[in-house]
Amino acid sequence: MSKRTQRKSMGYIKKDYIRTRTMPGSWYLSSYRFKFNITHFKPFQDKLKERKLVGLQCSSCNRVFFPPRLICGKCFVKPDRWVDLRETGRVATFTITYLKDLETGEVSERPVVLVQQDGSDTTYTAQLSPDVDYKDTYIGMPVKVHWAEEPTGGLMDIQFYDLVEDNSKDLELRKD
Numbered sequence: 001m002s003k004r005t006q007r008k009s010m011g012y013i014k015k016d017y018i019r020t021r022t023m024p025g026s027w028y029l030s031s032y033r034f035k036f037n038i039t040h041f042k043p044f045q046d047k048l049k050e051r052k053l054v055g056l057q058c059s060s061c062n063r064v065f066f067p068p069r070l071i072c073g074k075c076f077v078k079p080d081r082w083v084d085l086r087e088t089g090r091v092a093t094f095t096i097t098y099l100k101d102l103e104t105g106e107v108s109e110r111p112v113v114l115v116q117q118d119g120s121d122t123t124y125t126a127q128l129s130p131d132v133d134y135k136d137t138y139i140g141m142p143v144k145v146h147w148a149e150e151p152t153g154g155l156m157d158i159q160f161y162d163l164v165e166d167n168s169k170d171l172e173l174r175k176d
């Protein structure tokens, strides 16, 4: 089998480039130092310590990110506007996890939810209150932040989400 047909049989054809010059060189990856700068998120952390929520808004597309993001994936710019958010939100989607107790063999079901904070355009993974039966979880379920005893300025300050009573009512239809 020739080299060319061998490439073809792998499902793609690689273009042959004419090699003009070869330069010897090494790339010492271990000598690089990467720093993840989080000073950008300081206002977010400071507000969490006060049990307040803020989102970061992109001034190009006006989307609000919660938790804040360094770069807007749509516009490739730095979101730079902090906006106040409410403590309430909604379950955007959820899944049920099954945890087996290794000692007793007992299996417990817990919902893991994606919460969309009111006023934000993004979602993030969170826990529901242990009081909530997993069977009662539904998409669109209104929830509210349950703060940790002593906030430290991290996302863990949101211990879990409590249920908020859904005050929407079914419309009464005319019967005539």
Ligand SMILES: [Zn+2]
Residues within 6 Å of the ligand: 058, 059, 060, 061, 062, 063, 072, 073, 074, 075, 076
């Ligand atoms: Zn944007």
